Amino acid sequence: MRTDEKVIQRVTGIQAADIEAALDPVEADGVYRDSRQCAGLALLSGGGKLLLSPPTPRPKKG
Amino acid sequence: MEQSGTSTRLQAAVQDLASGVVSALRGGDHAHVVPPAGTDGEAGDLALAAVRVLGADALLPGLLSHTPPDPAELAVFRKAVEAYPPRPDAAPTVRWSHWAMARTLRRADPSSAEPPAEPDTAWLDGATWQVLTHQLAVLAPLALPGEDCAVHRLAQHRPVDVARGFVRAVRRRDWRQAAGAGRWLTLLPGVPDTVGLESGLDFVELMGGQDPLVALQVQAARRMRMGARG
Numbered sequence: 001m002r003t004d005e006k007v008i009q010r011v012t013g014i015q016a017a018d019i020e021a022a023l024d025p026v027e028a029d030g031v032y033r034d035s036r037q038c039a040g041l042a043l044l045s046g047g048g049k050l051l052l053s054p055p056t057p058r059p060k061k062g
Numbered sequence: 063m064e065q066s067g068t069s070t071r072l073q074a075a076v077q078d079l080a081s082g083v084v085s086a087l088r089g090g091d092h093a094h095v096v097p098p099a100g101t102d103g104e105a106g107d108l109a110l111a112a113v114r115v116l117g118a119d120a121l122l123p124g125l126l127s128h129t130p131p132d133p134a135e136l137a138v139f140r141k142a143v144e145a146y147p148p149r150p151d152a153a154p155t156v157r158w159s160h161w162a163m164a165r166t167l168r169r170a171d172p173s174s175a176e177p178p179a180e181p182d183t184a185w186l187d188g189a190t191w192q193v194l195t196h197q198l199a200v201l202a203p204l205a206l207p208g209e210d211c212a213v214h215r216l217a218q219h220r221p222v223d224v225a226r227g228f229v230r231a232v233r234r235r236d237w238r239q240a241a242g243a244g245r246w247l248t249l250l251p252g253v254p255d256t257v258g259l260e261s262g263l264d265f266v267e268l269m270g271g272q273d274p275l276v277a278l279q280v281q282a283a284r285r286m287r288m289g290a291r292g
Contacts, residue, residue: 023155
């Protein structure tokens with residue numbers, strides 16, 4: 001580890017690994033929209049040109 | 063996943079810096095996007111690390127408006143490039159981020175050292191459209207008008223995959239990925255009109271724009287679209 005890197009690490013606790021982790025993030029877990037947000041999306045899309053698709057089929061209970 | 067205090071403080075510093083870039087891209091004050099080099103102590107070092115994480119986008123407002131960077135900003139940017147080179151075993155995105163910074167530094171100050179040789183793109187060979195989009199979104203600072211690098215050329219061959227990835231990111235509410243992918247789509251040829259990119263970017267901003275890292279990519283995309291229209 002170089003001297004300047006040691007100084008920075010001593011003062012802030014920031015290590016190269018922290019920076020590299022920030023620069024190589026794993027993909028965030030998906031969170032799917034609720035119907036209120038879908039409605040907002042529909043309003044924004046105007047002519048229905050945007051990103052709209054039927055809701056994902058869900059298995060029927062029973 | 064629980065984050066360390068260091069990681070949390072670094073992320074906060076990155077967000078602060080990104081907020082300044084967003085303000086500058088929106089036409090606000092551009093005087094202090096990058097903190098001056100004289101900032102001492104922990105705040106200064108944290109800011110330096112934040113510049114390294116935000117990468118080449120720290121100088122994006124000047125780059126897009128073709129105005130030379132403030133010398134003090136440039137000095138901090140240079141220090142971040144020199145202080146945090148990628149380690150030998152660094153991930154490709156880390157190496158490309160550093161390369162992009164070195165290249166931006168050279169563009170801003172031709173007296174700077176030549177950027178290192180481009181890293182390779184082997185890790186994206188045969189990548190699924192989901193992986194490709196995620197990695198391109200992480201490397202959004204490379205999405206610049208007139209950029210010519212291996213990642214850019216690779217993206218140009220897969221506009222439909224990036225478009226699919228953009229839609230997927232929106233549906234997953236991964237606003238950072240969606241914003242980064244949207245920035246790439248702004249530049250790529252052959253993007254299907256059915257994606258509805260302009261409305262999509264509006265939606266990403268509406269839903270995720272309170273995150274400065276999302277707002278930065280959306281603003282960058284808008285600025286580049288305006289530039290492309292002349």
